[in-house]
Amino acid sequence: MKEHDLLSSDIRFVKxxxxxxxxxxxxxxxxxxxDLLSHYPRAYEDRTVYKKIIECEHDETVCIRATVSSALRKxxxxxxxxxxxxxxxxxxxVIEAVWFNMRxxxxxxxxxxxxxxxxxxxxxxxxxxQTPIFERIGAQxxxxxxxxxxxxxxxLTQKIISASVADVLNRTCGTLKDPIPETIxxxxxxxxxxxxxxxxxxxxxxxxxxxxxxxxxxxxxFFMQAALFMLKGRRNKLSAIPIKDCxxxxxxxxxxxxxxxNAQNRVxxxxxxxxxxxxxxxxxxxGDVGSGKTIIAACAMFAAAKSGxxxxxxxxTEILAAxxxxxxxxxxxxxxxxxxxxxxxxxxxxxxEALSRIKNGESIVIVGTHALFSEQVEFNNLNLVITxxxxxxxxxxxxxxxxxGANPHTxxxxxxxxxxxxxxxxxxxxxxxxxxxxxxxRQKIDxxxxxxxxxxxxxxxxxxxxxAGHQAYIVCxxxxxxxQLDLKSVTEYAQTLSxxxxxxLSVAFLHGKMKASQKDTVMTHFAAGDIDVLVATSVIxxxxxxxxxxxxxxxxxxxxxxxxxxxLRGRVGRGKDKAYCILFNQSKQTYAQERMEVMKRTxxxxxxxxxxxxLRGPGEFFGTRQHGLPPLNIANLYSDLDVLTxxxxxxxxxxxxxxTLSLPQNQPILAKIRExxxxxxxxx
Ligand code: ADP
Ligand code: MG
Numbered sequence: 281m282k283e284h285d286l287l288s289s290d291i292r293f294v295k296x297x298x299x300x301x302x303x304x305x306x307x308x309x310x311x312x313x314x315d316l317l318s319h320y321p322r323a324y325e326d327r328t329v330y331k332k333i334i335e336c337e338h339d340e341t342v343c344i345r346a347t348v349s350s351a352l353r354k355x356x357x358x359x360x361x362x363x364x365x366x367x368x369x370x371x372x373x374v375i376e377a378v379w380f381n382m383r384x385x386x387x388x389x390x391x392x393x394x395x396x397x398x399x400x401x402x403x404x405x406x407x408x409x410q411t412p413i414f415e416r417i418g419a420q421x422x423x424x425x426x427x428x429x430x431x432x433x434x435x436l437t438q439k440i441i442s443a444s445v446a447d448v449l450n451r452t453c454g455t456l457k458d459p460i461p462e463t464i465x466x467x468x469x470x471x472x473x474x475x476x477x478x479x480x481x482x483x484x485x486x487x488x489x490x491x492x493x494x495x496x497x498x499x500x501x502f503f504m505q506a507a508l509f510m511l512k513g514r515r516n517k518l519s520a521i522p523i524k525d526c527x528x529x530x531x532x533x534x535x536x537x538x539x540x541x542n543a544q545n546r547v548x549x550x551x552x553x554x555x556x557x558x559x560x561x562x563x564x565x566x567g568d569v570g571s572g573k574t575i576i577a578a579c580a581m582f583a584a585a586k587s588g589x590x591x592x593x594x595x596x597t598e599i600l601a602a603x604x605x606x607x608x609x610x611x612x613x614x615x616x617x618x619x620x621x622x623x624x625x626x627x628x629x630x631x632x633e634a635l636s637r638i639k640n641g642e643s644i645v646i647v648g649t650h651a652l653f654s655e656q657v658e659f660n661n662l663n664l665v666i667t668x669x670x671x672x673x674x675x676x677x678x679x680x681x682x683x684x685g686a687n688p689h690t691x692x693x694x695x696x697x698x699x700x701x702x703x704x705x706x707x708x709x710x711x712x713x714x715x716x717x718x719x720x721x722r723q724k725i726d727x728x729x730x731x732x733x734x735x736x737x738x739x740x741x742x743x744x745x746x747x748a749g750h751q752a753y754i755v756c757x758x759x760x761x762x763x764q765l766d767l768k769s770v771t772e773y774a775q776t777l778s779x780x781x782x783x784x785l786s787v788a789f790l791h792g793k794m795k796a797s798q799k800d801t802v803m804t805h806f807a808a809g810d811i812d813v814l815v816a817t818s819v820i821x822x823x824x825x826x827x828x829x830x831x832x833x834x835x836x837x838x839x840x841x842x843x844x845x846x847x848l849r850g851r852v853g854r855g856k857d858k859a860y861c862i863l864f865n866q867s868k869q870t871y872a873q874e875r876m877e878v879m880k881r882t883x884x885x886x887x888x889x890x891x892x893x894x895l896r897g898p899g900e901f902f903g904t905r906q907h908g909l910p911p912l913n914i915a916n917l918y919s920d921l922d923v924l925t926x927x928x929x930x931x932x933x934x935x936x937x938x939x940t941l942s943l944p945q946n947q948p949i950l951a952k953i954r955e956x957x958x959x960x961x962x963x964x
Pocket of ligand 2: 669
């Protein structure tokens with residue numbers, strides 16, 4: 281059989297695998313012989329360490345070479361519980377081996393027989409080796425080696441998996457084609473495919489194992505990046521309508537109520553020079569909360585409008601969309617540029633009118649939620665699409681955009697800081713800009729993690745700040761916006777605060793289940809200063825801008841992720857006044873306290889994201905799935921950053937030489953890319 285056939289053949293073709301085992305393999309996602317080879321061990325047991333009995337230390341797991349020096353003793357403790365013991369010696373000392381319920385030992389453990397024993401050592405009350413595996417010298421399969429530990433499902437054992445893998449390896453021996461060309465393997469010192477499979481499943485040493493693992497990590501990242509970079513290549517060949525420099529831009533910038541920071545100027549220049557091109561811009565702007573991303577979007581939209589083209593700004597929530605609408609409208613309407621708001625919850629009539637103004641081109645600047653991309657929306661000449669606070673930008677999302685305009689320029693703005701190298705991989709086909717500077721005069725938001733005992737003092741503090749003319753947010757956690765119970769608690773809590781704690785203040789509440797028009801009303805009143813204390817769920821997490829608010833109180837702060845707390849905190853400290861963030865921590869766990877301490881210590885979103893990552897682990901913080909990338913089997917986007925740097929180089933070099941991967945020697949690469957991305961991307 282050819283290698284290709286065998287690897288893609290059903291797992292039942294493997295020796296010893298019948299219907300029953302096959303379905304056990306299926307339940308692990310292993311359908312073919314090739315899947316089996318890629319079912320890497322989740323861990324390894326190093327059974328290569330040999331010790332003399334005299335050197336054995338408590339709790340270590342080791343191999344000893346010893347002779348049985350006393351007859352096997354049987355001790356029936358109770359029904360179904362028999363303990364077997366025997367003394368072993370190696371000339372340096374004596375140790376007792378202990379097994380439970382192993383009847384066949386009788387035939388094997390005989391005085392004078394020599395074995396390699398592998399097990400965990402105990403030194404008190406006496407020197408023991410617990411339930412050791414033992415094998416004759418020279419016939420070792422389980423000892424003296426690094427032994428893989430596979431993820432299992434019922435019906436499978438480590439032994440079955442190892443034997444099945446061995447069978448596939450033996451049958452494919454000498455026929456496996458390496459998807460990584462030899463030139464690249466040489467250059468980056470990568471193990472060839474066959475050796476890599478052997479070593480990852482049956483390592484002969486820790487060093488060889490590492491070499492093999494490195495190869496597979498490299499391979500995975502290499503192909504993922506190659507696919508993403510090819511998408512980018514394709515985009516470069518797409519044609520877009522340029523948005524030309526406009527003479528009015530300098531005056532527009534001068535007319536703003538503040539001077540742009542250096543970082544804002546730099547990023548704006550990058551954007552304006554992108555959109556001048558006849559290939560579509562595809563840029564990600566990263567900037568911490570409050571770094572001033574909105575105005576950058578506004579400038580780009582201004583340029584589009586001056587070229588007579590429509591632009592759209594998409595926000596993740598209706599509140600934020602409404603707020604962007606307000607600020608853009610106040611900037612643009614005096615200049616005769618019509619701004620339109622489109623959200624899912626508008627009345628049918630209002631929506632119909634908005635849709636018609638969008639279609640006939642009367643509205644030039646359009647703001648909305650993802651409703652902007654629903655089928656009914658027809659644009660007149662959409663040429664710039666901006667997505668705000670889009671944390672979950674998938675590789676396929678651009679397709680939505682390009683369905684709406686010819687090939688509009690796209691810009692994504694986010695406050696979720698991810699390391700630049702990583703952004704490059706995840707957003708592979710995006711250019712990345714960073715607004716790495718806050719507007720001048722911003723003060724550190726003082727952050728206080730507190731317990732219940734501080735509640736009275738915090739309420740008093742809120743009263744004092746309100747008396748000084750400021751406003752406060754109180755955020756209650758709502759894990760799911762639909763949780764009725766929590767929902768009730770927000771409204772009830774607001775009521776209690778209003779009736780009992782702050783009878784003289786104006787208290788309102790806001791949650792995700794309210795009608796959009798209600799939410800708007802509340803936000804408008806809050807922004808206007810009519811509401812002193814706003815009790816809200818995390819719907820206000822992103823983007824909302826009310827500079828007069830100076831206190832952010834978070835209830836049950838331990839239930840929020842650090843980056844989320846940072847977002848919440850970013851709702852205050854947006855003006856010139858000193859701002860405070862109070863985190864009520866109802867958890868006594870040190871883990872929770874540690875997290876609160878991070879918030880207290882730093883205002884830097886980047887450090888917070890890293891801590892979040894460290895404390896929660898990359899899985900939760902950053903699933904690859906939500907980005908539309910293929911799931912990674914062995915590589916880790918965070919811990920393998922150094923490999924990533926190498927694969928980036930390798931992919932660049934490859935595509936510089938052969939941008940469409942049409943050279944014969946690169947066909948295996950192209951085939952592999954198609955295979956990986958078959959569900960995600962269609963290459964034409
Ligand atoms: P974010 O990056 O979090 O979206 P915003 O765009 O909402 O930040 O800006 C935060 C606040 O800072 C707004 O009130 C905005 O008007 C103000 N701002 C933006 N840029 C500057 C600047 N260069 N100087 C002073 N204030 C600025
Ligand atoms: Mg914003």
